[in-house]
Amino acid sequence: MAQPLPPDFPLDGFIQIAQSYDICGQPGKMVVPVSRYLQARPGDWRVWIMLASVYQKLQKTEQALGCLRRAQENGRAQAMQAAHQIPGLQPLVEQLAQQSRSAAGLGWPGLPK
Secondary structure: OOOOOOOOOOOHHHHHHHHHHHHOOOHHHHHHHHHHHHHHOOOOHHHHHHHHHHHHHOOOHHHHHHHHHHHHHHHHHHHHHHHHOOHHHHHHHHHHHHHHHHHHOOOOOOOOO
């Protein structure tokens, strides 16, 4: 298990590390720094979307869906609209919207029905 972060640790450093791996074409190495960031800030729906995108690139659909669900819990429709703007996540967002409509008869505003 990861060590607890000191209160003054620069969390944005984890995101910068992850973005560097993305630029270098190594999405698999993004998981650890993004996960460490989310340990400290689990309510940051934008970073849950980032992690969903990483898992999608790694063809780990179930993990990507789980991350999108966490983004939805924290950011609601705004998070799903933002995720829908990422081409690789569009099918997964639409899948979650369909599941939501099936379960509750509802969808998210601004997304295809």
